[in-house]
Amino acid sequence: MARHDGHDGAERWFGQSADSLAPREKRVLELIGLRRPITSELKPPAPQSASFGDRMADRLAEIGGSWGFIVSFVAFLLAWAVINTVILASAAFDPYPYIFLNLVMSMLAAIQAPIIMMSQNRAAARDRREASRDYEVNLKAEIEILGLHDKLDRLRDLEISETKRLLAEIAERLERLERRGGGGEAP
Known part of the structure; x- marks a missing residue:
């Protein structure tokens, strides 16, 4: 997947400018752009912090x-x-x-x-x-x-x-062969 620019992603995925997004949406777009999982940013609260x-x-x-x-x-x-x-x-x-x-x-x-x-x-x-x-x-x-x-x-x-292009090319070659061969069967 291509790297997402925060401004491009905001317009593309949210239909808003990046400035109007909430901080966590900006953070998600930033992590997508960096191709980093959100779970790598999660730090469980330390049990001794209470x-x-x-x-x-x-x-x-x-x-x-x-x-x-x-x-x-x-x-x-x-x-x-x-x-x-x-x-x-x-x-x-x-x-x-x-x-x-x-x-x-x-x-x-x-x-x-x-x-x-x-x-x-x-x-x-x-x-x-x-x-x-x-x-x-x-x-x-x-x-x-x-x-x-x-x-x-x-x-x-x-x-x-590509398929349409190839079909058109094949049709053109067949037409040239038919014109050159006078309508006979191609080998």
Whole structure:
């Protein structure tokens, strides 16, 4: 495939001037011109680039959103209710309606909700970066495929032109032979 100039590619593939393209479209055209894969430009984020708090938020959200945590928490709630209602019935430290348990659960929710939101924000940012990379790879693939189609069309047109030229030459030679031979069969 021919090398693409950024301005030529912008007009050809996007129908716009290169100046009106978004930076990532310009980048894709540049990489096509350099004949470099986009994937060579991708650098996965270093796992240590996240702060301690971010890593801890991710880990706590991972634990808090697991079936193990849910089952453990349900077991804890049942144990709390059984201990305060059945085992320590008259000397319960948190009798029914379990006001202290309600306080503990409210504090847990107050702490856990922002931690999960922080983790979700980081996951959303990661997803946006990956979607942007996917877009660039798909855009480059689409442009390359369109370029291949154009190249095949040009080759087909050249082949058809050459075939027509050869047929015209053969027809001309036959006509000359017929004139020279007086219409007889050619050897």
